[in-house]
Amino acid sequence: MIRYYSYPADAEASLSAHFKVGEFVTYSDYGGNYPEQVPIDSDLIDILEKIFARFGCDCAVISSGYRTPACDIAVGGSGGGYHTLGMAADVQFIKDGQPLHSRLIACCAQDIGVKGIGYRCGGAEYWTHLDSRTSGTWFGDETDYSCGYSDFYAYTGTTKAEVYGDATDSAWQPSGSGNVQVTVDCNLCNGSTGRAVYVLQALLLSHGYGAGGVDGIFGSGTEAAVRDFQYQNALEVDGVAGKQTFGKLCGGEFY
Numbered sequence: 001m002i003r004y005y006s007y008p009a010d011a012e013a014s015l016s017a018h019f020k021v022g023e024f025v026t027y028s029d030y031g032g033n034y035p036e037q038v039p040i041d042s043d044l045i046d047i048l049e050k051i052f053a054r055f056g057c058d059c060a061v062i063s064s065g066y067r068t069p070a071c072d073i074a075v076g077g078s079g080g081g082y083h084t085l086g087m088a089a090d091v092q093f094i095k096d097g098q099p100l101h102s103r104l105i106a107c108c109a110q111d112i113g114v115k116g117i118g119y120r121c122g123g124a125e126y127w128t129h130l131d132s133r134t135s136g137t138w139f140g141d142e143t144d145y146s147c148g149y150s151d152f153y154a155y156t157g158t159t160k161a162e163v164y165g166d167a168t169d170s171a172w173q174p175s176g177s178g179n180v181q182v183t184v185d186c187n188l189c190n191g192s193t194g195r196a197v198y199v200l201q202a203l204l205l206s207h208g209y210g211a212g213g214v215d216g217i218f219g220s221g222t223e224a225a226v227r228d229f230q231y232q233n234a235l236e237v238d239g240v241a242g243k244q245t246f247g248k249l250c251g252g253e254f255y
């Protein structure tokens with residue numbers, strides 16, 4: 001659903017756990033004439049959060065989100081593309097301080113069901129154009145603006161293992177959604193280890209809170225992720241995962 005935001009009034013407003021309105025207004029795009037109203041498609045945010053969660057990113061950077069028709073033309077567009085509808089973002093995802101290659105993002109986006117994917121956006125290895133179009137498919141390579149690809153795995157020589165790592169359990173696949181029941185009879189905190197910690201870390205990751213790895217060891221990364229999650233979900237921020245935190249982790253929508 002496309003929602004309209006005021007700019008700059010809503011610039012700091014959160015769209016999701018990791019994105020806010022101002023990030024879709026790229027200052028350099030407008031030649032000083034910032035838009036007063038900014039459309040942003042919530043489906044696009046869902047796409048970005050799914051990819052963010054898939055790789056357990058630290059952050060994502062948007063170089064171009066919403067464009068007015070005039071600025072779309074100024075940057076070489078048609079003046080009517082998905083950026084002008086608030087349905088597209090040129091984005092770089094960062095994990096462990098390193099940008100993820102566009103081929104990983106393109107393959108992941110393809111698996112999620114994204115229909116508009118521009119591999120190597122603007123000709124850059126670590127940038128990807130993603131849009132939330134609902135009809136037709138556009139899989140392009142922006143190094144030469146060729147398009148019509150059907151499978152980015154084949155086109156880029158990427159393997160599933162590169163995209164999904166060791167997370168081959170079906171619960172981790174993009175289509176995985178449903179109910180998870182976890183019985184919690186203890187509080188997990190810094191220093192805890194074992195199977196329950198694996199579950200906690202996996203749950204955090206599924207919500208987009210990378211715990212620095214899913215290794216069954218509750219260390220400072222996991223504690224930080226728990227605190228982040230608690231803060232974002234209005235829980236007591238104590239860094240300890242007990243019934244309330246697990247309840248919230250299990251009650252949300254999984255992706």
Ligand SMILES: [Zn+2]
Binds near residue numbers: 088089090118129130
């Ligand atoms: Zn783009």
